[in-house]
Amino acid sequence: xxxxxxxxxxxxxxxxxxxxxxxxxxxxxxxxxxxxxxxxxxxxxxxxxxxxxxxxxxxxxxxxxxxxxxxxxxxxxxxxxxxxxxxxxxxxxxxxxxxxxxxxxxxxxxxxxxxxxxx
Amino acid sequence: xxxxxxxxxxxxxxxxxxxxxxxxxxxxxxxxxxxxxxxxxxxxxxxxxxxxxxxxxxxxxxxxxxxxxxxxxxxxxxxxxxxxxxxxxxxxxxxxxxxxxxxxxxxxxxxxxxxxxxx
Numbered sequence: 001x002x003x004x005x006x007x008x009x010x011x012x013x014x015x016x017x018x019x020x021x022x023x024x025x026x027x028x029x030x031x032x033x034x035x036x037x038x039x040x041x042x043x044x045x046x047x048x049x050x051x052x053x054x055x056x057x058x059x060x061x062x063x064x065x066x067x068x069x070x071x072x073x074x075x076x077x078x079x080x081x082x083x084x085x086x087x088x089x090x091x092x093x094x095x096x097x098x099x100x101x102x103x104x105x106x107x108x109x110x111x112x113x114x115x116x117x118x119x
Numbered sequence: 120x121x122x123x124x125x126x127x128x129x130x131x132x133x134x135x136x137x138x139x140x141x142x143x144x145x146x147x148x149x150x151x152x153x154x155x156x157x158x159x160x161x162x163x164x165x166x167x168x169x170x171x172x173x174x175x176x177x178x179x180x181x182x183x184x185x186x187x188x189x190x191x192x193x194x195x196x197x198x199x200x201x202x203x204x205x206x207x208x209x210x211x212x213x214x215x216x217x218x219x220x221x222x223x224x225x226x227x228x229x230x231x232x233x234x235x236x237x238x
Contacts, residue, residue: 007140007217017221019136019183021126021171052140054173054181062173062181064138090229098126098228102136102221109217110209 006052006066008111013104015049016067018076022089022097024059031093034085041081047072066104073101125171125185127230132223134168135186137195141208141216143178150212153204160200166191185223192220 024031035053042048047068055061067073076082089097143150154172161167166187174180186192195201208216 007219008215013219017138017219019138019223021183052181054175054179056173056175060173062171062183064140064181094229094231096127096228096230098226100126100132100136100223100226102223104138104219104221107217107219109215110213111215112213 006050007107008109010049010066010107011068013107015104016070016073017102017104018065018067018073019100019102020061020063020065020097021100022061022063023095024055024061025093025095026059029092030088034088034093038082038085041079042076045072045076045079047075070101070103125169126226127228129168129185129226130187132226134223135189135192136221136223137184137186137192138219138221139180139182139184139216140219141180141182142214143174143180144212144214145178148211149207153207153212157201157204160198161195164191164195164198166194189220189222 039051039053042051042065049066049068051063051065053061053063065076067076077086158170158172161170161184168185168187170182170184172180172182184195186195196205
């Protein structure tokens with residue numbers, strides 16, 4: 001769902017992070033198609049900066065989307081097609097979930113490949 | 120490394136999140152023991168609120184630790200044994216990583232089991 005380098009490509013803080021932690025229910029039931037569609041849809045919204053998502057074999061997942069402002073976060077939450085996905089997520093795809101809205105104040109990254117010339 | 124309910128058990132915002140995204144190198148090389156030790160060590164620090172961690176089959180991971188204040192985050196970053204783990208992480212365990220310090224301003228959770236009596 002995300003490339004390994006999402007965090008490496010973000011602008012300097014401050015910006016906003018929407019932290020979505022969840023436990024999937026069993027079975028796909030349309031989840032994979034929706035998840036891919038939501039990433040595409042999010043990337044088309046104003047203020048979108050990036051997304052990264054990891055889910056383990058037990059169905060535990062953390063997805064973080066990044067936004068330029070709190071207003072952009074609000075607009076994305078209220079986007080029509082996203083609202084329908086949120087409802088289906090609550091009824092069908094997730095056993096539990098938590099959404100946290102956070103202002104990223106500092107960030108630092110390290111990429112081995114970028115250091116290849118500095119042994 | 121974390122129970123499914125970490126996010127469900129946090130206090131009301133505001134609090135701080137340290138978002139650690141990483142790509143593991145191949146092979147364990149002491150990683151699993153260190154990771155478990157760091158969770159234990161973090162939980163003993165003042166201001167610790169919880170941690171959740173997910174890593175997928177490709178070695179991509181997101182770990183979020185939660186803290187009561189920015190001061191608690193600073194102290195944890197500077198903790199001696201944690202500093203040694205950070206150095207080993209940079210040299211050995213991670214191909215790339217990103218650390219983001221964020222202030223959580225809002226949060227909402229949903230747990231299916233808690234709704235079992237509300238069909």
